[in-house]
Amino acid sequence: MAEESQRAYRAPCPGCGAPVEFRSAQSTFAVCAYCQSTVVRQGETLARIGKMAELFDDFSPLQLFTAGRIQDKPFTLVGRLQYSYAGGRWTEWIAALDGDRTGTLSEDNGAYVFSLPLALQQAAPPATALRVGATTAINGQSYTVASNEQVQLVSAQGELPKLPELGRPFTVVELRSDKGMVLSLDYGSEPPGAYLGRAVRLEDLQLAGLRGESAKEDKGRSFNCPNCGATVTVNFDSSKSITCRNCSSIIDLTQGIGGELRHAEQDEPVRPLIALGTLGTLQGVQWQVVGFQHRMGHAAGDDEHFGWDEYLLFNKKRGFSFLVDAEDGWSMVAPTTGAPTMAQGGGAATYLGKRYLLQYAYNAETTYVAGEFYWKVERGQATSNRDFASGNSLLSMERSPNELTWSSGDKLDSATVATAFKLEAKKEMFKRADAAPVSSAARLGCGTIILIVVIILILLIILSTCSSSSGGGYRSSGGSSGGFSSGGGHK
Structure with a gap:
């Protein structure tokens, strides 16, 4: 010294x-x-x-x-x-x-x-x-x-x-x-x-001399909701948006909390499957659910809409990550530092030497939010999204007029998510369409398996008859919907 x-x-x-x-x-x-x-x-x-x-x-x-x-x-x-x-x-x-x-x-x-x-x-x-x-x-x-x-x-x-x-x-x-x-x-x-x-x-x-754990507890900030007057507590001063737990209004914190706060009311509240404040351990790290948003998407030229949920997770040393609940399964992603390279036409993207193929391209809109966010979140926020995959690895892009953000992560088994947040009693509610055939069969009853076998035999007989009589075939449009991750970016 x-x-x-x-x-x-x-x-x-x-x-x-x-x-x-x-x-x-x-x-x-x-x-x-x-x-x-x-x-x-x-x-x-x-x-x-x-x-x-x-x-x-x-x-x-x-x-x-x-x-x-x-x-x-x-x-x-x-x-x-x-x-x-x-x-x-x-x-x-x-x-x-x-x-x-x-x-x-x-x-x-x-x-x-x-x-x-x-x-x-x-x-x-x-x-x-x-x-x-x-x-x-x-x-x-x-x-x-x-x-x-x-x-x-x-x-x-x-x-x-x-x-x-x-x-x-x-x-x-x-x-x-x-x-x-x-x-x-x-x-x-x-x-x-x-x-x-x-x-x-x-x-x-290898940091030494970090702030004590009590600093956050001592300095939490509270104010009255500008819509209903209920007490709202901000846990992170860097938060740019928070919702009132009483009336669900979205409150803009970007100008601080000393003046008149801008807010927007929300109707038709969505109930998260994992409650705000819940602690869970994923990938060896303990996370707390601090935010939740429901989003809707639709592909260009397609009238069909689909929805998914995103949970904002926080860890003191890891920062923020997203737990995404979509029709095709659960995933955990975090914003990337770099920006992947997209192939001409956008059908593939390469990041850190790994190639990902395009799965979905769609427009997204935030329809409901709850909790606290490190970016300025608003109902109706719109982005243009592209989701890529390489096996269980995921890569997603969001583009707004002022920002281009990427996130990467991995698919998660639904049982892993339920166990992580000690919600095994509700594990059936966590199951999604991504279950593998083998693992799905293991959970099916004998009667269901017999019924599936009978249906398959009937279909084989019908197909055999059609083939011998017309010599034609068939093709499927195979459409799918649902983005597995938007990830969120935001400075």
Whole structure:
């Protein structure tokens, strides 16, 4: 520790006199922990350039001075930046690395991405030229534009290598590759900054100094529903939507809860098979159901509609995943960091070296929601979806005007889902049309099996007669419906 403290720089805050410390040589700015003054380092002194707004508490397990390792190299979280955009807000943590480098540990669709600055070989394209869904090459690598948003800095904490002007809008473009990489282009500076990263799990970062479990319990926020007046409690400050348990109204949290809240009433409530708040263990991880949405879909030119349910699951270190309940079975998916490459015509997609074939293409609409969501969810939200599969592995795309998101995961056996949430008594209600013939037969009674055999024999006799008399055949249209996953994306 002695060597660490010798490398740190400390000076009194020009606002209140409290000590302000810089641990990274790359840090130029800092926010005083005592008076929230924003200070800039000028040689051996600090100059006050303003005052920072209060942080939104996001109930993250991370905090300043949390230490960990990435690719076997140590890092320490020394700063935090909070941004807002039309859909809500997100947080970036500044990580001081060995060798005086800095990285960023940021939220990404309910999970985390660790990024490092990237030197661009050519000037970044104009932000207006990067349309959502378009592909472009950066440093010789092909990327798909996933989002193009106007953002602004709303608050900061600790020491920082950059500090956009508070409240000044600028553009951030996110691009993703089929190798699982995410590239952020920050147009808040000239030239634009570039940061390249990939998904990480907090549990793999060997973190020390995380926040205590009590932090969330101590700081839960409650307010009165703007529709019925009932008490509504927000568990995650990063939530952008929540529903009232009393009247089912959807409440918009993107502007905070201090002013008049926008809300939308919902009729015909849907009862989830798995109740909100239920804990369950899937794939060796304990999850809590924090959100639920019912969605409807239909293929272009087809009048037939189909529906499915999505449960939003949360784990403190894994972030968010989706448990999807569709006609053709259960699945568990999570947003991908990268963007798969679709074949021309969209009949196949490749991601991380694996090829998936198109199963369904359809338009989707959210018809009912309950619980809390990390994106701004609305009744009637519409997306264009494509679902791909490779064996039991799934890959799904959702596209809206401002965002392109992908999710990946695997099919789950219905009995596994029922057992995971301790709902074995209702396991018959979990069964779906994806049951394999062998496993289905094992659950059928003897009378049912005999009846099936008789029907098969009758059909064989009829087909044999038709074949000998007309010499013709038949073909089936084989239509199917129901998307197995939409996955959700959303910053």
